[in-house]
Amino acid sequence: MSTSALLRRTALFESHVRLGGRIVDFHGWELPVQYESILREHEAVRHRCGLFDVSHMGQVFVSGPQALAFLQKVDSNDVGRLVPGRALYSHLTNERGGVVDDVIVSRLGEDRWLVVVNAATADKDFAWFQKQARGLDVELRNESDRHGMIAVQGPKAAEVVALLAAKAPSLPRFGALELPLFGQPSVITRTGYTGEDGFEFIVPNEIVVRVWSDLLTMGRSLGATPCGLGARDVLRLEAGYLLYGQDVDDDHTPYEANYGWVVKLGKGDFIGRSALETQKAEGVRRRLTGVKLLERGVPRPGAPVLIGGREAGKLCSATFSPALQAGIGVGYLSAPLPEPGTPCAVVLHGREVRAEIAKVPFYQSPHLAKKGA
Amino acid sequence: MFDPKSLKYQKTHEWLAPDGTVGISDHAQKEITDVVFVEPPKVGRAVKQGEACCVVESVKAAFDIYAPVSGEIVAANADAAKDPALVNREPYGKGWLFKLKPSKPEETSALMDARRYEEFLASPEAAGGSH
Secondary structure, X not given: OOOOOOOEEOOOHHHHHHOOOEEEEEXXXXXXXXXXXXXXXXXXXXXXXXXXXXXXXXXXXXXXXOHXXXXXXXXXXXXXXXXXXXXXXXXXXXXXXXXXXXXEEEEEXXXXXXXXXXXXXXXXXXXXXXXXXXXXXXXXXXXXXXXXXXXXXXOOHHHHHHOOOOOHHHOOOOEEEEEEEOOEEEEEEOOOOXXXXXXXXXXXXXXXXXXXXXXXXXXXXXXXXXXXXXXXXXXXXXXXXXXXXXXXXXXXXXXXXXOHHHOOHHHOOOOOHHXXXXXXXXXXXXXXXXXXXXXXXXXXXXXXXXEOOEEEXXXXXXXEEOOOOEEEEEEEEEOOOOOOOOEEEEXXXXXXXXXXXXXXXXXXXOOXXXXXX | OOOHHHOXXXXXXXXXXXXXXXXXXXXXXXXXXXEEEEEOOOOOOEEOOOOEEEEEEEOOOEEEEEOOOOEEEEEEOHHHHHOOOHHHHXXXXXXXXXXXXXXXXXXXXXXXXHHHHHHHHHOHHHHHOOO
């Protein structure tokens, strides 16, 4: 691993090093890929509680009389359904229906909103927002550099966050709460990227270290475990979540990504609507599809998927799934779109490994009654 | 359990014991992270020094294991294939990978002893790492 002046560190960098985190370059950020073991961290989140530093993610605050009109224009989901205190997963779309970014939009007040954007796309998104906000009475503030973000995930997450924020456990799934933490204005949302119950703390840089160390120390008896990006990637793929830039991008639409539910054609006009309407009517020619290995082996991104001996596409994301004890992956497979259970093969190290088309999500937590959305 | 000090190493982090047993170093198992699959070579296969003959896969990636010397594979560790975490837990013991019968014993001279391997790990060359 090389250190470069261009690499950015989160406020928790020193904490990660002290905890023995193995630091890697993740899209220009120095973040821990793991502390002790990806498998043990994965297990902690599925059964107890894991803490993740996700401070690299960006925060854009949107406010003003036309904030809702602005968000309805850039977002394919219907954020108009949100009442203050609620959040929604959604896709920002371009004119071609491609995905500019996948984000979580929280309505904090009547005219105040928070959009949590991906790290690698924060600057691109903000430029896109500024362009689309012209002529609208809306204020945009990119506060990504001023905030840190900590995800607390797992069946014990509610008990752990209660130690620091007594009101947080009463949040519904995709609820959002503004509150002062250590005297600093903060936001807690009941969201995550692991397929378990969980919370995300969005707090000013000044208090990130305190929030992190308090959650870890006080939550230790409940099993709170620091987790790296390695476990996070495995957890999110098992849960069927997209990794922007790898699974979806400006050239792939929500329909192709098998996330059609985030497109609300009936909500009124938005950027990309007509392209998406056409695609919905005609049907997609490729779709992000789950694949599960039936033999030993760990699939990797880029591995070809064969159906009936013919290459149907390549995997975008792939890993060993500890929950399924099998290799899993997702890739854009071309029409005719295969149904779950269809036999296929994945090429690994030049060898065809037996696999089948799988339902996504690959894993549904027994701790969550129903997948929140 | 082998004494790491008595082993010979190559730059790709495999070790060779005097009886022909091959495994990967503690440094390598830490770099590879959680091993989830081991695909050992077939017994009876003839391998050349430096030939990829075994695959160790972690959650993160797949790693080729190179024969430290030429010879015939005489044993493969079925326990490690069944419980791949052995490679992480006991890289110098139950986590061995395979055993070979060297055909060119003189090739051992190209390997590093424990002290030189330690120096190699501290060098910038190792920081780039093949694993």
